[in-house]
Structure formats: structure tokens, C-alpha cells
Amino acid sequence: MVVYGELDAIARRLRRDARITVLTGAGISAASGVPTFRGAEGLWNEFRAEQLATLEAFARDPRLVWEWYDWRRQRIAACRPNAGHDVLAAWSRRFPHFTLITQNVDGLHERAGTRGVLRMHGSIWEVACWSGCAGSPARWTDEAVPLSEIPPRCIYCGGLIRPGVVWFGEALDPEIVGKCLEATRCDVFLTIGTSAVVHPAASLIEEARRRGAYTVEINLEPTPASAFVDVAVQGAAEQVLADIDRRLEQG
Ligand code: NAD
Ligand code: ZN
Numbered sequence: 001m002v003v004y005g006e007l008d009a010i011a012r013r014l015r016r017d018a019r020i021t022v023l024t025g026a027g028i029s030a031a032s033g034v035p036t037f038r039g040a041e042g043l044w045n046e047f048r049a050e051q052l053a054t055l056e057a058f059a060r061d062p063r064l065v066w067e068w069y070d071w072r073r074q075r076i077a078a079c080r081p082n083a084g085h086d087v088l089a090a091w092s093r094r095f096p097h098f099t100l101i102t103q104n105v106d107g108l109h110e111r112a113g114t115r116g117v118l119r120m121h122g123s124i125w126e127v128a129c130w131s132g133c134a135g136s137p138a139r140w141t142d143e144a145v146p147l148s149e150i151p152p153r154c155i156y157c158g159g160l161i162r163p164g165v166v167w168f169g170e171a172l173d174p175e176i177v178g179k180c181l182e183a184t185r186c187d188v189f190l191t192i193g194t195s196a197v198v199h200p201a202a203s204l205i206e207e208a209r210r211r212g213a214y215t216v217e218i219n220l221e222p223t224p225a226s227a228f229v230d231v232a233v234q235g236a237a238e239q240v241l242a243d244i245d246r247r248l249e250q251g
Pocket of ligand 1: 024025026027028029030031034035036037038039103104105106107121192193194195196197198218219220221223235236237238
């Protein structure tokens with residue numbers, strides 16, 4: 001249930017000169033039709049994401065893992081950014097000190113026109129050479145849907161390539177982690193549509209709070225973060241964000 005007084009309070013915090021940081025998870029893209037991993041639709045051929053999005057799974061069966069990524073890329077290509085992505089894109093232009101951190105790999109924030117997105121988990125639209133061959137860049141864009149060959153081949157060495165995403169058990173890019181940590185020094189920190197169980201994403205909320213930010217969660221369900229944020233709004237991201245944005249417009 002959305003308590004409307006809470007939305008007024010949040011809108012009042014979103015002043016033009018405020019430093020605003022937003023962290024999004026799979027929930028922001030749910031209304032676009034991109035399944036979350038933990039929801040009922042997150043299963044693919046009876047596999048869980050944790051059985052497919054790992055180095056070990058890829059080493060064992062690159063074809064299986066690429067079939068899953070090809071399916072996800074096709075699904076995402078058919079999706080459009082929703083009202084939640086659109087509001088955040090508008091805020092990235094409206095507020096001079098605005099940072100968007102996402103755990104999502106779908107590229108929908110970018111397609112909505114959000115500036116300077118920090119992608120903690122990479123992009124499903126990028127690939128890298130599996131063996132890191134000398135001629136190849138660290139990552140490059142490949143938006144072919146569907147893939148012409150599975151598993152796809154490295155255009156530099158002819159060997160295997162891997163999706164440009166961070167798998168379970170892999171380290172995050174330290175440069176991006178550094179920028180995310182820097183962004184926790186803010187006035188308002190919103191965590192939206194993330195289960196807040198995956199670290200270090202979850203610890204960013206705690207860090208923002210420790211540094212004195214006004215912290216807000218928007219999620220369909222309570223999460224471990226609900227207990228310590230200033231306001232936990234229980235509702236759909238696309239609706240709640242549109243409601244807050246309307247309040248900003250009304251000034
Ligand atoms: P998650 O699947 O664990 O959790 C999604 C959260 O969103 C849940 O807490 C759920 O209650 C909430 N939610 C669902 N619909 C919502 C809505 N309409 N409005 C508000 N909240 C809603 O996802 P996660 O915590 O982001 O972490 C899982 C990892 O899986 C991520 O790190 C990400 O890399 C990856 N992933 C990415 C995508 C994507 O790119 N769209 C999709 C699935 C998983
Ligand atoms: Zn190569």
C-alpha cells in the first residue's frame with residue numbers, strides 16, 4: 001500500500017540542488033516485461049540463473065549458457081523502457097547532481113535516455129573474448145538478435161566469446177565500485193526494485209545512510225533494507241516514480 005504522505009515527503013527532498021543517487025535492480029524493468037531472477041518467470045528450461053550465470057557453467061557448457069543469453073537478448077530487445085525508466089531519465093537531466101547506479105544488464109535505462117549510468121554488472125549487449133586474446137579489446141558491443149551462431153565466435157581470434165556481464169562469484173570492476181561508493185555521498189539515496197540481498201549493492205544503501213543521506217526504498221515487497229531506510233514505499237516502481245514526479249511538476 002502506498003502512503004501518499006510519504007510521497008509528498010520524498011518529493012520535498014528532491015530539491016534542484018540536492019545530490020541524488022538512485023540504485024536500481026531487476027524490479028525497475030519488470031513492467032517492461034524483463035523477468036526478475038527471483039520471480040516465478042525467472043526460470044528458463046528449468047534452470048535457475050545461479051546455474052547458468054557462472055564461470056563454471058560456461059566452462060562446462062558454453063552452448064547452453066549462450067542459448068540462455070540469446071533467449072534473454074531476444075526478450076529484452078522486444079521490451080521498451082517503462083514509465084519508471086522514463087522518470088529517472090528525466091531526473092538525470094533535471095538534477096545537476098544526479099547519479100544512477102544499476103545492477104541491470106538490459107540497457108533499458110540507456111534506451112530511455114539516462115545520462116551517465118553506472119553499470120555494476122555490465123551489459124548483456126557487450127561481449128569479451130573468453131581467452132582474452134591479444135588483439136581484442138576488454139569488451140565490445142554486439143547487439144545481434146538472434147545470434148547468428150551459438151556459441152558465437154571471437155571476431156579477433158575465432159575462439160569463444162563470453163557475455164560482457166558480471167557472473168555470480170566474479171569480482172566487480174573496481175573503478176565502477178569506486179564511483180558507486182563516491183555516489184553514496186549524497187543527500188537523497190533511492191533504492192528501487194532490488195532485493196537488496198546482493199552485495200556490494202546492498203551495502204551501498206547502508207553506506208549512504210551512514211553518511212547521512214535520506215534513504216528511500218521503492219519495492220513491491222519488504223526487503224532486508226526496509227528496516228533501516230528512512231522511508232520504505234511498498235508499491236510498483238513505475239507507478240510510485242510517476243506519482244513522485246507529478247508532485248515535482250506541481251512544485
Ligand atoms: P531480483 O530479481 O533479486 O529482485 C528484484 C526485486 O524487484 C524484488 O525485490 C521484487 O520484489 C522487486 N520488484 C519486482 N517488480 C517490481 C516492480 N514493478 N516495482 C518495484 N519492485 C519490483 O533482482 P536484483 O536484486 O536486481 O538482483 C539480481 C541480479 O540479477 C542483478 O544483479 C542483475 O544483474 C541480474 N538481473 C538483471 C535483470 C535485468 O537486467 N533486467 C533481470 C534479472 C536479473
Ligand atoms: Zn579472441
